[in-house]
Amino acid sequence: SAPDRYAVIGNPVAHSKSPDIHALFAMQTHQNMRYQHLLAPLDGFEATVMQFVAEGGKGLNVTVPFKLEAFKLATSLTPRAQAAGAVNTLKFEEGIIIGDNTDGKGLMVDIVENAGYPVAGARVLLLGAGGAARGVIQPLLALRPARLMIANRSVDNARELADFFSSAGKVDVSAYAALQEPFDIIINATSAGLSNEMPPVPAAVFRPSALALDMVYGDRPTPFLDFAATHGAVVRDGFGMLVEQAAESFFLWRGVRPATEPVFSALRPQAA
Ligand code: NDP
Secondary structure, eight states: OOOEEEEEEESSOTTOOHHHHHHHHHHHHTOOEEEEEEEOOTTOHHHHHHHHHHTTOOEEEEOTTOHHHHHHHOSEEOHHHHHHTOOSEEEEETTEEEEEOOHHHHHHHIIIIISOOOOTTOEEEEEOOSHHHHHHHHHHHHTOOSEEEEEOSSHHHHHHHHHHTTTTOOOEEEOGGGOOSOEEEEEEOSSGGGGTOOOOOOGGGEEEEEEEEESOOSSSOOHHHHHHHHTTOEEEOTHHHHHHHHHHHHHHHHSOOOOSHHHHHHHOTTOO
């Protein structure tokens, strides 16, 4: 029979490694499926999704800048998508559009299982207050960190997020320049690395062998990771999070949980 169709939808999207990741998952678990890039015009997200569904498409991963539109388009939301206020995974079933968000789970698995840093009891610093930061706050709080602090250029945006999640747990807010104590885990959820910049964090935030993770991934370490390494942190880019969120989406679609280790070795032989 014809393979089930999936894609990653975004703009731009050609750079996405998701098709390679899902192709390896499908081979490993013997799923009859095909996964492609799907470029949507900036003003044509819904039309592009609906055409994909009309052609028999079964599911989509959603990337920049459509995660909010995907949230609005979904007719049924998982609790974690509801909490994140954004959707990175769509699943199409008879007449319903299920919206899920696997980014937070992906990051937690990468930090706790792959990097080996427990979030429970840890002092966690989250840099940024955009969509990516929003998606990981509830999953972080669920693991009971000793402290969660958000720092952002616009402190008002950070304050807004802290207030939004206040029923899930205590979230502190700070300007970058006011940070002065050490953290165990520092997560860069800003997009600064995409333009080769970094959020202006003081060196004092890195305790010795702290984990510094940048959600951005690429061929070279971001300026944030270079800075963190200089100050004694263990560094990690966003590729692990990407693979783990993909595995979680794959599980939602296919009911099978792929092993992620073989995918790391295949797609990133130089992985730290
Ligand atoms: P948004 O545009 O929603 O938010 C951008 C954030 O970055 C804001 O907090 C903004 O601060 C801050 N920022 C931007 N430029 C700078 C700078 N030069 N210095 C300091 N702060 C800056 O983006 P998203 O939250 O959607 O995405 C953030 C990043 O996470 C992206 O690079 C994305 O690719 C990555 N990502 C990776 C994933 C993965 O699987 N690895 C999954 C999801 C996202 P302010 O509010 O003050 O403007």
